[in-house]
Amino acid sequence: MDFRDRSVPFPSIVIRSGKDKLKVKSTTLCVHELADITRLSKSRSLSKSMHIHEWSEEVTRDTLDPRSNVSSQIKVLLLKSSLHDVKADAEFILPNRHLAAIGTSWKTPQSRYGEVSFYPSYWEWTEDVIGHHANILHAAKIHAAVHTSLFTYICNMHVLQVFLELWCPSTNTLHTAVGEISISLWNIRGLCGLPIYGEFYDEVVPSSKDLLGDETYSNGVLISDWVSFWFKGPLRYAAPPLRSSQKRVHEPKLSHNPSGDVDASNLPRAKDHDEPFIILQIPENIRDETYVAAFLSCWLCNFVLPHNKVGKVRVSTFKVASRMSHGECFSLAIPVLASIYRGLRDMSTSTNLFESSAIFPIHYVYGWIGRYLQTHFPPKLEPIGAQMVKYAGENMARHFEPTEARDLFHRINPSRLLNIHFHHQGPSLVADDAKISNTFKDLFVALRSSYLSLWIGGDSIVEAYSPHRFSRQFGFCQDVPGSLKKEILTCSLKELGRLWQSCTLSGTLSKLHIPGSVSSSPLVTKEYADWWAKCNKTSLDKNTRVILKLNHPPDLEKGSKDNQVMPDTEADAAKPVARGGIMCL
Incomplete structure (x- = not known):
C-alpha cells in the first residue's frame, strides 16, 4: 500500500495499491486534525x-x-x-409544544x-x-x-x-x-x-505520517x-417482519430477535x-x-x-x-x-x-x-x-x-426515576x-x-x-x-x-x-415548587399563543394586506400550508 498526503483542494490522504500505482484507482479520504489529549x-x-x-x-x-x-x-x-448562576430563568420555550395542537404524528423518515x-x-x-x-x-x-x-x-x-x-x-x-x-x-x-x-x-x-x-x-x-x-x-436469523400499525394491546408471541444467550461451543x-x-x-x-x-x-x-x-x-x-x-x-x-x-x-x-x-x-x-x-x-x-x-x-x-x-x-x-442504588x-x-x-x-x-x-x-x-x-x-x-x-x-x-x-x-x-x-x-x-409552578404556567401561556397562531392563521382572502403572511421566495410558496393545525400536503 502507498500512502501520500495531499493539501489541495483540501487536506487528504491518498491510498493506492502497491502493485500498480498508476493503473489502480486511488482512494482519497478527507483528513481532520488529531486531538492531542x-x-x-x-x-x-x-x-x-x-x-x-x-x-x-x-x-x-x-x-x-x-x-x-x-x-x-x-x-x-x-x-x-459550577456552571449555573443563582438566579433562575422563569421562562422557557418548548419549540415542539405546538405539536399538541396538530393531533397527528409526523412522517417518519427512512433513516428512523x-x-x-x-x-x-x-x-x-x-x-x-x-x-x-x-x-x-x-x-x-x-x-x-x-x-x-x-x-x-x-x-x-x-x-x-x-x-x-x-x-x-x-x-x-x-x-x-x-x-x-x-x-x-x-x-x-x-x-x-x-x-x-x-x-x-x-x-x-489521520494523515499518512500518523498511520502505523x-x-x-x-x-x-x-x-x-x-x-x-x-x-x-x-445465516441463522431472518429479518424481522415489517412493523404493523395496528393497535397492539396484547403482548406479541414473538419478538423476532435473538434470545441473547450466547454459547461459544455452539x-x-x-x-x-x-x-x-x-x-x-x-x-x-x-x-x-x-x-x-x-x-x-x-x-x-x-x-x-x-x-x-x-x-x-x-x-x-x-x-x-x-x-x-x-x-x-x-x-x-x-x-x-x-x-x-x-x-x-x-x-x-x-x-x-x-x-x-x-x-x-x-x-x-x-x-x-x-x-x-x-x-x-x-x-x-x-x-x-x-x-x-x-x-x-x-x-x-x-x-x-x-x-x-x-x-x-x-x-x-x-x-420511579431513582437510578442510583447503593x-x-x-x-x-x-x-x-x-x-x-x-x-x-x-x-x-x-x-x-x-x-x-x-x-x-x-x-x-x-x-x-x-x-x-x-x-x-x-x-x-x-x-x-x-x-x-x-x-x-x-x-x-x-x-x-x-x-x-x-x-x-x-x-x-x-x-x-x-x-x-x-x-x-x-x-x-418549597421554593422550587413555587418557582416551577410559575415556570410551567409561563411556558404554557407562551406556547399556547403559538398553538393559537397555528390553529387560527390569517384569513388571506378577507384580511388586509398588512395582516397577510406572504412567502419569502417561490420555494416557500410551494411548501405545504398549515390550516387549522393540520399540515395540508
Missing part, C-alpha cells in the same frame, strides 16, 4: 476552573412531598453546579433518526465475537454494550411525539408537571453498559457489504473464516484483533454512534476500533449522550415538524422511555445483559393514543482522590455539571450537562437550579479536548455526599 492533560489548571470543592450541601429547607403536598422543614441534601437497524448476518457476527472474543470485550468494558446490540428497539410514535413536545433544548430536560427530568450519564451506563470513564473518543482519518502499519482503508462501505466480507458463518467457525485475512494478507498473529476491530467499527456506526448517513461504516472509526480490539477502554457514554442531546435539539427546533434529518442513537431514548414510563410489554423470559434488553424486540412497545401518551408524562411518578442506610461522603473506585469515578462524572463533547468526522458537538436540574433522579432534594452562565454548542478541537478533560477529570479532591436509600418520593424545596 496528552498535551491537553498538562493544562490541569484550566480544567479545574469548572470544578468546585463541594458538589453537594446539607441544608435545612422548607420542603414539599409531591405525593401528599405536605410541607415540612427538614435537613436535605442538594446537588450543586438513526435507530439501530437489522442487517443480514450482523446478529450472527455479534454472537460470534461475543462467544470467541469475550476477553477483549471485557477488557475494553464493552461486553454488555455489544450484547445489547443483538436486538431491535422500538417506541410508540405518540409517546415519542409527547417526549419531543416536552423537551427543552435550552436545558436538555423534559418539562413535566412535576418538574424537570432527563437522560443522565448514569442512565446511559446502566441502560446499555457503555463506560463513562475512559479514553477520549474522537473520529478522524499497512492497514487498508475504504470510504463509505455499506454495512451490509462490510458484514458479508468479514463474517463467513451461516458457534463453530466456518471453513472460509480466514478468507478476508488471506485476501488482505494479514499475518496470523494479528488476525484476532483485526477481526474484532472490523466488527467494532461496524458496531460503532450501527449501534453506538450513528451519524449523518446511516447504513455505512465510517473510516473514521478505525482508529478507535483498533485500540478497543487491544483492550483499551474509551469513554463512550459521554459522546453518546452529547449526540442524543444534539439530536433531540435538532428534532425539537426543526422548521419542518413532520420530517427531520436528525441522526443520533435514538434507540437509547426508547430504552429510557421504556425504563421510566413502562411503555413496553414485560419480557417473557428474564433478559440477559444490560437494562435496555428488557425493552427490546419487535412489537414490544404498547400502543398509546395521543391523550394516553400525554397522561404518561403528566402522571409520572418521581420515585446498599447503605445514610448518606455517604465520597472524596475524589487516588483511592476512588471505578464505579465512584463514573458516579462523580455523572453527578457533576459539565459540557458533554463529541468530535466526529470533523464535527464539533458540545452540549451542557446539568444533573442538578433533575437531581431527584439521584435521590437529592430538588432545588431551584439557576441559569446556565454560558451556552457552548461548538468549539475548536483544542477547546473541546479541554471540555472533555474537565468533564472526566479525577483526583480533584472534591467531595460529594451520596444520598442513602430513599423509601419515599424524592422531595422538592
Whole structure:
C-alpha cells in the first residue's frame, strides 16, 4: 500500500495499491486534525476552573412531598453546579409544544433518526465475537454494550411525539408537571453498559505520517457489504417482519430477535473464516484483533454512534476500533449522550415538524422511555445483559393514543426515576482522590455539571450537562437550579479536548455526599415548587399563543394586506400550508 498526503483542494490522504500505482484507482479520504489529549492533560489548571470543592450541601429547607403536598422543614441534601448562576430563568420555550395542537404524528423518515437497524448476518457476527472474543470485550468494558446490540428497539410514535413536545433544548430536560427530568450519564451506563470513564473518543482519518502499519482503508462501505466480507458463518436469523400499525394491546408471541444467550461451543467457525485475512494478507498473529476491530467499527456506526448517513461504516472509526480490539477502554457514554442531546435539539427546533434529518442513537431514548414510563410489554423470559434488553424486540412497545401518551408524562411518578442504588442506610461522603473506585469515578462524572463533547468526522458537538436540574433522579432534594452562565454548542478541537478533560477529570479532591436509600418520593424545596409552578404556567401561556397562531392563521382572502403572511421566495410558496393545525400536503 502507498500512502501520500495531499493539501489541495483540501487536506487528504491518498491510498493506492502497491502493485500498480498508476493503473489502480486511488482512494482519497478527507483528513481532520488529531486531538492531542496528552498535551491537553498538562493544562490541569484550566480544567479545574469548572470544578468546585463541594458538589453537594446539607441544608435545612422548607420542603414539599409531591405525593401528599405536605410541607415540612427538614435537613436535605442538594446537588450543586459550577456552571449555573443563582438566579433562575422563569421562562422557557418548548419549540415542539405546538405539536399538541396538530393531533397527528409526523412522517417518519427512512433513516428512523438513526435507530439501530437489522442487517443480514450482523446478529450472527455479534454472537460470534461475543462467544470467541469475550476477553477483549471485557477488557475494553464493552461486553454488555455489544450484547445489547443483538436486538431491535422500538417506541410508540405518540409517546415519542409527547417526549419531543416536552423537551427543552435550552436545558436538555423534559418539562413535566412535576418538574424537570432527563437522560443522565448514569442512565446511559446502566441502560446499555457503555463506560463513562475512559479514553477520549474522537473520529478522524489521520494523515499518512500518523498511520502505523499497512492497514487498508475504504470510504463509505455499506454495512451490509462490510458484514458479508468479514463474517463467513451461516445465516441463522431472518429479518424481522415489517412493523404493523395496528393497535397492539396484547403482548406479541414473538419478538423476532435473538434470545441473547450466547454459547461459544455452539458457534463453530466456518471453513472460509480466514478468507478476508488471506485476501488482505494479514499475518496470523494479528488476525484476532483485526477481526474484532472490523466488527467494532461496524458496531460503532450501527449501534453506538450513528451519524449523518446511516447504513455505512465510517473510516473514521478505525482508529478507535483498533485500540478497543487491544483492550483499551474509551469513554463512550459521554459522546453518546452529547449526540442524543444534539439530536433531540435538532428534532425539537426543526422548521419542518413532520420530517427531520436528525441522526443520533435514538434507540437509547426508547430504552429510557421504556425504563421510566413502562411503555413496553414485560419480557417473557428474564433478559440477559444490560437494562435496555428488557425493552427490546419487535412489537414490544404498547400502543398509546395521543391523550394516553400525554397522561404518561403528566402522571409520572418521581420515585420511579431513582437510578442510583447503593446498599447503605445514610448518606455517604465520597472524596475524589487516588483511592476512588471505578464505579465512584463514573458516579462523580455523572453527578457533576459539565459540557458533554463529541468530535466526529470533523464535527464539533458540545452540549451542557446539568444533573442538578433533575437531581431527584439521584435521590437529592430538588432545588431551584439557576441559569446556565454560558451556552457552548461548538468549539475548536483544542477547546473541546479541554471540555472533555474537565468533564472526566479525577483526583480533584472534591467531595460529594451520596444520598442513602430513599423509601419515599424524592422531595422538592418549597421554593422550587413555587418557582416551577410559575415556570410551567409561563411556558404554557407562551406556547399556547403559538398553538393559537397555528390553529387560527390569517384569513388571506378577507384580511388586509398588512395582516397577510406572504412567502419569502417561490420555494416557500410551494411548501405545504398549515390550516387549522393540520399540515395540508
